[in-house]
Amino acid sequence: MKGGLPLAILVASLLAAGSSGPEAAVAPPRPNIVVLETDDQTLAEMQVLPNVRRLIGDAGVTFDNNFDSFSLCCPSRASFLTGQYSHNNGVRGNAPPDGGYAKLDHTNTVAVWLQSAGYYTVHLGKYLNGYGLRNPLEIPPGWSEWHGAVDPTTYRYYDYTLNENGVLTTYCATPEPSCYQTDVYRDKANEIIRRRAPDGPFFLWVAFLANHSGGPREPGDPAGFATPDPAPRHANRFAGTPLPEPPNFNEADVSDKPTLIRRMPPITPRERANIQENWQQRRETLLAVDEAVTSIVETLRQTGELDNTLVIFTSDNGFFHGEHRIRTGKVRLYEESIRVPLLMRWTGNTSLPRGVHRSQLAMNVDDAETILAAAGDTARPGRVEDGVSLLRLWRDRGLELGRDLLVDNMPGVTHFDAIRSRNFLYAEHRNGDRELYDLRKDPYELQSQHATPAYERIRDALAARLHNLVTCAGAACRARPPLVVTAARRGRCGPVRASVAGSGITSVTFLVGGRRAATDTRRPFGATLHFARSATVRMRVATAFDQLVTVDRPIRGCR
Missing domain, CATH: 3.40.720.10 (Alkaline Phosphatase, subunit A)
Structure with missing residues (x-):
């Protein structure tokens, strides 16, 4: 072979280079x-x-x-x-x-x-x-x-x-x-x-x-x-x-x-x-x-x-x-x-x-x-x-982590600890004062609902999560609601059965490849999904206590 390498040497060279070839990924330079x-x-x-x-x-x-x-x-x-x-x-x-x-x-x-x-x-x-x-x-x-x-x-x-x-x-x-x-x-x-x-x-x-x-x-x-x-x-x-x-x-x-x-x-x-x-x-x-x-x-x-x-x-x-x-x-x-x-x-x-x-x-x-x-x-x-x-x-605009945020201030007589969820703010002050705001209905925080009976369950749920946050570290600061999630294809090319179980769930929306396929608002929360290609099934889980979390499961295509 004139003017070139033997084929075996050329292939070996390409394999050794690793990043050679038009399909190889090029790592972008580290940004400023x-x-x-x-x-x-x-x-x-x-x-x-x-x-x-x-x-x-x-x-x-x-x-x-x-x-x-x-x-x-x-x-x-x-x-x-x-x-x-x-x-x-x-x-x-x-x-x-x-x-x-x-x-x-x-x-x-x-x-x-x-x-x-x-x-x-x-x-x-x-x-x-x-x-x-x-x-x-x-x-x-x-x-x-x-x-x-x-x-x-x-x-x-x-x-x-x-x-x-x-x-x-x-x-x-x-x-x-x-x-x-x-x-x-x-x-x-x-x-x-x-x-x-x-x-x-x-x-x-x-x-x-x-x-x-x-x-x-x-x-x-x-x-x-x-x-x-x-x-x-x-x-x-x-x-x-x-x-x-x-x-x-x-x-x-x-x-x-x-x-x-x-x-x-x-x-x-x-x-x-x-x-x-x-x-x-x-x-x-x-x-x-x-x-x-x-x-x-x-x-x-x-x-x-x-x-x-x-x-x-x-x-x-x-x-x-x-x-x-x-x-x-x-x-x-x-x-x-x-x-x-x-x-x-x-x-x-x-x-x-x-x-x-x-x-x-x-x-x-x-x-x-x-x-x-x-x-x-x-x-x-x-x-x-x-x-x-x-x-x-x-x-990913649809990704939801399911976490809450901690807000507090300096130690002393004016100290408070507060939890900010998606739609609520709940606070406990050192002197025993409490505050709870439903930010969907009251975005200007004009009326605290901490003593309102209708808000008792959400107040207690937020208080329990706040008590964990005040001493959290690392992953504990990002805690999400505990869920049991399954998603699997039946047989070689059967439908995909997906389900979610956990405390306080009010609805689960099932998405395939980013598109909504089904929503379930009753226990047991599940859906039967029909698609042949490989795809990610996303389950968007909402709870009665103002938590929203997404869970993704990759599903193989039909064989």
Whole structure:
């Protein structure tokens, strides 16, 4: 055979190569990961971030039911770094003895895990509360490059200090528009991306202060309210815009609420004006973030990195603007405080659909596992993770995990533990107060049903599950209703018989290849399915106690 290898040698060469040939799968390169996080941003404030919605959500996914497990800066960020609830990572507040920077084991975070897997890791902006108080030159383990805001200057939009790889640099000691904090973070992020783009995967966490309150105070700031500081170009952009007053604003009847809420007097006209000003400034402060995200995405595009970058946009916790008479702040268990935005894009991963919304429950304890799943098998956690990878839910809108979410706050007299299921919120306060909201009928949480006889069974079921969650770890935090599931073909080419058994089941929907084939609402829950090809049978199981879970079984084709 002239001009070629003998056939046997050619075949052996192809087999040895393994990945050769047109049908062989080519492993995609590991993506860059860029996390863009705001501070104290509510879900409603996404309204003033059109570019974030367009460039990230419309190009990827928006998780419509995303929550933070502990609505406070430091515990929320600790959960992001560890993939654990606060009772497992140990950060139970913003300051010692229960929380703060020093409370977290920094040798065991997502940054350490990614760096060990070959990622170049960069932090830019706010870290954990109290960072820099002990040693402003300290750099936590796991970070290849560090631009950490040093407390207490973290909370200044001007005259703030960054520890930049061991060198302290103060920006804008005299306030100037050119060194507004959000804009400086934007420019630094762009420089980092341009510099690192040619050199392999990087993980960049940009933690904006916006729209958290911060100095300097300005004329016209409301007395008794800590407000943010919008960029000068955005000042008064929303002046005259009416303050939204949802049904729970300045709630008229709080007799069903816990003691702390019942003690709050109605909001006065003067207080309402202060809330209005704070609401306005907070939204104006986010406009610079929207511009920064636009610039960062464009830099990724210009450097050729955009498609192969997982971009995540989120906030650490929500905020109140007069709902339930709460003038300002967070920490409470209501939706305004615990529901936060979560948008992602990764256009280079063709298994992930674009421009979709997902309604499944998601939480900040899922962020680390999602990042690790994107980074690949070489990036593994050094902790027992409480969360799950959200890439699965992004791919599969019908997938339901059957889990509940835990929401709590700091130890002490105001402590509560709460469980958030698909349609209910149930809470137990340390002083004995209870709350239960049916969010389908009462999305503004106006009337607690904890003492209503008709809700007794669901209350007791949620309470039992809550008591398991407060000490859960790992898989126990993701517990789903116990089910006995069977699905098998009869004979060589007979029908498929599928069945589900378990406590409290109200209905089972059977799907074949993603299409509904049957629904059963009576015991025993089963269906006889007729199809000849190989397919996956999915059983979508709903319970009387607000749990929804899917179970998949692969079925062989006819022989």
